[in-house]
Amino acid sequence: MDYKHLADQLDMDETEFLELVALFMDTTRNDLEKIRQGVSCGDFSRAAAAAHSIKGAAGNLGFTQMADLAEKMEYAAKGRSFEDFDVYITALETRVDALIPT
Amino acid sequence: MEKIQPYTVLAVDDNLLNLKMIEKSLSREGYQVFIAGNGSEGRTIAREKHPDLILLDIEMPGENGFEVIKKLKEDAVTNPIPVIFLTGISDVNAKLKGFDLGAVDYITKPFHPLEVLARVRIHLKLSIATNSLIQNQAAKLLQVAQAQSAMLPVPENYPAARFGAYYKALQEAGGDFYDILDISAHITGYFVADFSGHDIKTSYLTASVKALLAQNCTPLYSPRESMKMVNAVLREILPEGIYLTACYLHMNRSTMTMTLVNAGHPPAACLPVQGEAYLVNSQGDVLGMFSDAHFGVSRIKVSKGDRFFVYSDGLVESVGKKINWAAGARRLLPVFKDLRSFSFADAPGQLIRSLSAENKTPEDDIVVLCIEV
Numbered sequence: 001m002d003y004k005h006l007a008d009q010l011d012m013d014e015t016e017f018l019e020l021v022a023l024f025m026d027t028t029r030n031d032l033e034k035i036r037q038g039v040s041c042g043d044f045s046r047a048a049a050a051a052h053s054i055k056g057a058a059g060n061l062g063f064t065q066m067a068d069l070a071e072k073m074e075y076a077a078k079g080r081s082f083e084d085f086d087v088y089i090t091a092l093e094t095r096v097d098a099l100i101p102t
Numbered sequence: 103m104e105k106i107q108p109y110t111v112l113a114v115d116d117n118l119l120n121l122k123m124i125e126k127s128l129s130r131e132g133y134q135v136f137i138a139g140n141g142s143e144g145r146t147i148a149r150e151k152h153p154d155l156i157l158l159d160i161e162m163p164g165e166n167g168f169e170v171i172k173k174l175k176e177d178a179v180t181n182p183i184p185v186i187f188l189t190g191i192s193d194v195n196a197k198l199k200g201f202d203l204g205a206v207d208y209i210t211k212p213f214h215p216l217e218v219l220a221r222v223r224i225h226l227k228l229s230i231a232t233n234s235l236i237q238n239q240a241a242k243l244l245q246v247a248q249a250q251s252a253m254l255p256v257p258e259n260y261p262a263a264r265f266g267a268y269y270k271a272l273q274e275a276g277g278d279f280y281d282i283l284d285i286s287a288h289i290t291g292y293f294v295a296d297f298s299g300h301d302i303k304t305s306y307l308t309a310s311v312k313a314l315l316a317q318n319c320t321p322l323y324s325p326r327e328s329m330k331m332v333n334a335v336l337r338e339i340l341p342e343g344i345y346l347t348a349c350y351l352h353m354n355r356s357t358m359t360m361t362l363v364n365a366g367h368p369p370a371a372c373l374p375v376q377g378e379a380y381l382v383n384s385q386g387d388v389l390g391m392f393s394d395a396h397f398g399v400s401r402i403k404v405s406k407g408d409r410f411f412v413y414s415d416g417l418v419e420s421v422g423k424k425i426n427w428a429a430g431a432r433r434l435l436p437v438f439k440d441l442r443s444f445s446f447a448d449a450p451g452q453l454i455r456s457l458s459a460e461n462k463t464p465e466d467d468i469v470v471l472c473i474e475v
Binding site: 010012020053055056059060062 | 126212213
């Protein structure tokens with residue numbers, strides 16, 4: 001991922017941007033956990049709220065694919081469906097893990 | 103050398119990443135940023151720190167943004183702080199609801215830090231300009247030296263306003279007055295007010311209030327905003343202990359909507375073409391007393407022929423008989439109904455005649471307007 005380019009887009013330097021990426025990874029993992037809990041106890045609104053949170057944060061950093069995945073989950077949960085959530089969650093986790101190579 | 107105080111912004115969002123982004127982009131431009139992760143924490147910080155502006159997320163767990171702004175606007179301490187919504191919702195109704203609840207603007211997510219900065223700047227400038235406008239208008243009005251006598255508009259000069267009026271002052275210089283405001287081709291404002299005193303000083307102030315109404319009852323401002331501007335200037339110019347109770351009725355004959363702002367005034371009465379007469383009860387603070395006054399606002403869809411009666415307390419309050427506003431106003435509802443057979447122009451005079459026939463001699467100044475849609 002071209003962090004320099006994404007940072008430029010937001011009028012930030014790369015170091016500042018990477019700090020935000022690290023924070024994004026934390027908050028998104030936390031939100032994914034909330035989605036999992038929502039799925040396991042049938043709490044659609046909890047899952048929708050966490051997906052909404054990921055959508056906003058990913059969109060703000062320019063991670064459009066992740067924002068799209070989160071949006072799909074948000075709309076599905078608002079429509080009281082958890083269909084394909086395991087696929088979405090895995091896809092999001094993979095992308096989050098790939099953000100900063102450890 | 104005195105330290106320059108930075109402008110302060112409070113950001114309320116349940117996502118920490120969004121908060122940090124806002125904090126970074128605003129703090130590097132010299133703003134002091136407070137952050138809150140939920141609505142209730144946001145309100146606490148707003149009360150304690152009194153920021154110059156608030157950025158507020160709509161969709162949050164617990165108290166959502168709509169609930170937060172409602173409470174902020176009901177609280178005299180936080181009421182004047184401009185609020186900008188942050189929202190991922192593209193639904194126009196949500197945006198309109200935000201504006202209706204008192205937001206000055208919204209930013210849709212995902213947001214760009216520079217857009218946040220630009221909107222924060224413009225709204226801080228607007229807020230500063232509004233405050234300076236208030237100071238400016240106050241300074242000008244203090245120069246008004248001469249009381250004007252013929253200041254009550256006569257219905258004949260305002261045919262489009264479709265109203266009738268009755269006015270009687272107990273003393274030469276009455277404490278009651280009314281005004282009619284041609285806001286646009288389809289919008290008319292009707293203002294009825296009562297000064298707390300009944301001497302020449304209040305009569306002289308009537309000129310100032312009329313000028314203020316003309317300046318602030320414009321299509322630029324919502325009825326509530328108009329009254330807030332009037333209140334802010336009156337706070338600056340009214341002598342100690344003098345205030346006004348007022349009722350501002352804003353009639354839009356294009357959208358067929360009546361908006362009523364009540365500032366400590368007796369309730370207006372609505373006499374619909376179909377249905378029973380009722381009181382429009384919306385309570386609010388008086389004008390010219392509190393800098394962060396809260397006004398009751400009622401909005402009613404109207405039909406052609408509906409009538410509204412707006413009047414001063416002299417009509418409904420009887421000290422001798424110990425009748426208060428609410429009871430007095432309720433007693434008048436059947437009387438308003440009986441006036442249906444009279445034209446709106448004749449209804450106020452006829453109302454007074456029927457009350458006099460019952461030997462209810464006025465104990466105070468009286469003004470009555472009958473407005474027909």
